[in-house]
């Protein structure tokens with residue numbers, strides 16, 4: 001397979017080449033793609049200075065990413081399966097779409113969007129469950145140059161409206177409802193609630209999935225099946241510039257509302273394809289399955305774009321790992337003879353807890369590569385995954401990356417890079433990580449631990465945060481001059497291997513989902529009885545990190561005291577969604593604040609970790625006594 005590394009010496013050589021001459025390295029990869037017009041300049045960049053960051057890859061090039069998925073290979077791949085869709089209910093029949101069939105559906109839906117007046121550059125919000133139409137809708141947007149903004153269908157009406165409004169989406173694509181395990185979620189009703197506050201939205205396209213009753217607003221709402229009826233599937237792709245926007249994806253940070261991370265066409269395309277085929281060592285004919293939801297970046301890059309650009313067969317799963325039983329993942333692996341399997345450490349930990357027999361009763365001999373993403377994987381989970389799921393035979397690729405990087409940055413290449421439990425190992429070719437001290441000094445050599453930054457651009461990096469370029473600079477490029485700040489701490493061991501330690505900012509990684517503490521606090525503070533709150537991460541056996549909320553309330557009656565925790569949880573679900581629901585809520589008399597009014601989160605984190613033996617200097621606190629009271633009422637056992 002073209003551009004795929006096949007041995008460790010080749011990796012080392014390519015890596016060196018990519019550092020010595022990054023532009024030629026990436027141009028050599030890009031030349032295999034289908035361009036309407038070749039680029040004029042490979043790279044122009046600046047992480048600092050006026051209007052930074054300024055990053056342009058393959059400027060002057062003209063292309064369309066869907067032509068690289070479809071037209072480029074239609075001759076060989078027309079009858080090959082592109083997407084296998086496995087429904088929530090195993091009794092429902094799966095759907096297999098060949099590249100030819102998917103192409104026709106994408107073109108037809110692209111024409112349907114045009115019929116509604118959607119043009120190049122318009123933003124389209126997609127709020128769909130994991131059904132083939134989600135992939136079809138996103139590719140149709142890419143086909144006509146519209147910018148997709150996919151919102152995970154677990155976010156609340158308020159969170160959806162915030163995202164729609166931030167980028168003034170013209171249209172929302174949704175379904176009547178969504179199945180998840182035994183539950184059915186009324187997506188259209190949630191969209192209806194959002195749209196009361198979204199003046200930019202002209203239409204909602206509704207795919208019929210559950211058949212439940214929904215309300216329909218004449219003139220605004222339109223059924224997917226009515227819209228596409230009689231629409232042709234002849235469609236010429238919009239010719240895009242390399243740096244035209246492909247999509248926006250909202251993600252949480254330390255402060256403020258989620259930001260729209262913006263990715264552009266050529267760089268994203270090259271990076272997602274290259275990283276997919278190299279990390280997973282995909283071979284033609286392999287069956288690949290990533291269990292993520294397309295609402296997150298993992299699904300964008302490694303269910304849809306990366307695999308389809310490579311010509312892979314990619315499985316899309318609508319359901320959950322534990323329904324109808326805890327063997328569902330392994331039943332699917334067996335059913336489709338999956339070769340590469342990619343999931344999150346949280347799912348692995350949850351399944352360990354269910355017992356090995358759920359795994360061992362299925363035939364998993366087809367597996368060749370196992371992957372993890374989204375959070376650090378602890379050694380116990382790594383070993384179980386390796387031994388029980390992989391039968392000791394499959395390399396594990398622990399892939400470190402972010403919404404902002406759009407693709408895998410540090411990871412083993414399966415079967416090529418020797419692995420070590422809990423280590424993401426080595427950077428991919430073209431990626432130049434650097435560890436710095438809090439003062440910004442480079443930590444050279446091996447056996448060091450510091451803040452993980454990237455010092456050179458890569459094609460798939462974010463270009464801006466939608467509508468607020470200054471915020472992009474401030475968030476990622478202002479901490480250390482000339483470096484991209486990842487927000488993660490990492491260690492480089494004696495072998496030069498990277499181990500990701502976790503976030504160094506106020507972002508919590510709950511079950512691999514990124515949640516800003518400020519966002520959760522804002523939501524909690526909406527409860528009329530809450531005066532103030534502080535949210536921190538605490539260790540959680542299954543989720544990796546859980547959410548621990550300390551809240552100061554108005555005086556509560558006895559019945560209010562009883563119901564306050566549930567009410568706060570509902571408030572968070574209403575404002576964000578259940579993924580941000582606090583695991584622990586402790587009503588406290590006060591918060592540990594410095595005299596200047598800053599909350600000392602370090603103390604709250606320590607208490608959440610159950611360790612008050614080493615709280616450090618608390619004498620600078622406005623009211624040191626409050627710490628004792630918080631420890632006394634803590635929701636976890638605290639060692640003093």
Ligand code: PRX
Nearest residue numbers: 373374375376398399400401402403500514
């Ligand atoms: O903290 C790191 C963690 O997930 C963050 C990125 O989250 P998000 O943008 O939602 O993207 C998740 C899917 C790529 C990172 O800053 N993270 C991601 N992968 C790993 C990880 N932490 C440890 N090990 C990983 N392999």
